[in-house]
Amino acid sequence: MLFEDFGLDKRLMSTVEHLGFAEPTEIQQQAIPVAMTGQDLIASSKTGSGKTLAFILPAMQRLIKNRALSKRDPRVLILTPTRELAKQVFGQLRLFTGGTQFKSVLILGGENFNDQVKVLEKDPHFIVATPGRLADHLTKGHFYLNGLELLILDEADRMLDLGFAKELSLINNKADHRKRQTLMFSATLDHAQVNEFAMQLLNKPKRIAIGAAHSEHKDINKRFYLADDLAHKQALLTHFLENENYQQLIIFTATRADTQRLATELAEKQLSTAALSGDLTQGQRNQIMDSFAKGQQKILITTDLASRGLDLVNVSHVINFDLPKHSEEFVHRIGRTGRAGNKGDAISLVGPKDWLSFKNIELFLQQHFSFSQVDGLVAKFNGLKAKKVKTANKQPQQKTANAKASTKATKAKVKKQTLFTQDAGDMPVLRRKKALPTSEIDKQETPEID
Template structure:
């Protein structure tokens, strides 16, 4: 129960309004340590309640300790994507009715001048994405010297997206006397350990379920396809015949997302798309339509793989297979949330077979093979090499020795005989009926016979 944890009473009122009474596993582990002021490194799967795990102790400590005179921003929450930043900001605003600390959202897609004016008001909590925050730091519109709390959520994702240098710039601009919490879905990422050593001081390490673990409530299937046109037919069939409240289709490229959204709209209604080149207003509109059920089918790139918490997302289709195991797990993690069952289907073309096998080895699981009547692929997977057994292998080995001996005998017979210690005299080349390999026989002058009289 949250009542057994030393949270600020006003936060308990907010939790009661949100009908949240029991902490999750990661919240029970993190809250006491974070409230005690310890640096924390957390590894937990997507959808485990990590947001409240760091937000509740952060708000409690801001409420219980008055701000220093003329201090600036007191807490920074850094996130990899706009969608995740918006989600955390939305949770903060839910508690604004009961708590004093105000929050500001700083991410791409918003007007820079508006954000600069927001930062001049010194919001106690700044929720930001790395790229836009670095822009403000370079222009001097953001001051982190008074920072008391730093949270890096989805740190592994930020590193994967190429924000390592931006993270170093941000960390160097922060007050060194601060409490830091770093959260990620995996500990296997090389950069996670490097960042942790650099920014955390004797952290308490907490691991619930690692990203590599199989999602028990998610049925994972794979369907073989011969080519993109075959994948298109499979996708339309699945969206027409599977039972789902909401579905998300993943493609690896923006151009493919745009093509698929146009294609699926010819067969189904309620289709939306999401990719990184869309404006912030468009992305918010799309997600609002998906959450309300007016667009139950979302076609997206990996920008939607993390940070989207949409209820009723019970079908995931990997039109393009994820490039790495952790991205695959984050994709299928959109379903099977909050104890509900989900279905994840991957469409596999011949060139994706090895990638599928690599993901299965990493996650130590096997996707269930599936076929659809009338849409069965000619491709059946890689051909297995026939083995003739141990006896056959032995015989083959002996035969190979005999063949080698015969080759050596032929080689010795063809070598010119050496006399003394001088160099071998090369054998004269045999005359051939071919001229320069051209394929023509030379014309031989025949002896002319006397004309018959």
């Protein structure tokens, strides 16, 4: 199948050919025809599969071919969970809107509120935004969604996990009319809250699932190494940086403190390094990512802030200095390499504090991983044994009724231990924060990324 088989406007086809897109990916082949019919859609596919183009092309085709429902209201709204992903989507959208009459704006938390009011007053056709800040503008009446034609939710599961259910409901209600089309993309369709929201937002949607969330990425070579402690991890990291043949490399850590510490140490070794964490301002983050994307640094050290959405084709290696708390984040982390048909390497260091995360990743991916070794850096640590479930000793049949009651009470107090009820990773699990009321969003930094 070719892009020309979709029946796209010749101006769109010219841009597709100019950008060098040859054959559509599987998600594009299945999602684009459905979206172009005007039907609601809920779709899942693995990271790096090309889903951004799967909704940008139908959106552009709609605006080119159809008359606007309103002269002032935005026609297309694209919501993403993080500022970095919003910037990525906006950049790809601009490749198609450039040289056309269609205006697009980017609305993010952490950036100047009044400047955003001014660009919204110019009646843009496209808005790419994070939910918190957009809901704030909508509540204050800085724009309206009465004429919205297409609502697109990119990585809906992540938006719900970050606590934006209230904002998404507000946005949906403000644009609730029968002519609106909704496209929802999620890493998985097994997310209970995603399915619940799909029933609220979508009208008889077509469901598309390209692979499972745990399906293997064939372009990524996964390697795991045991480590005794932090110093051992440090020695292994030094070995890989000195011996791996990499173009660009991303190192994922568990904490902001480790991110800055490693960045300082690598910089002292004259390695070209940048550090990205949530305590930076949005302007600083933008500058760091733009610089890394242009190849001005070879190494990026970050928390899960950069695990989703960023399309960095020169990243040949990913190193998990610490394993992530949630298994699905492992998939997104390693998905920063092996993109656009390129091969990638994902190296993960597994210490005692990472062991339960490692076992959960095996369960999530439905795979068993063996450990590689580095000569001279072989770990003494060889894994942790699963805790056995405590059981009460059986009493003889002759025991009294009171003894039986006592035994039952003892059994009731025993707590069952499993991998998923124990703590995993280097940091304690944080309880999901409730979404801030929209009236409070402009009073503090919006929580799009942390």
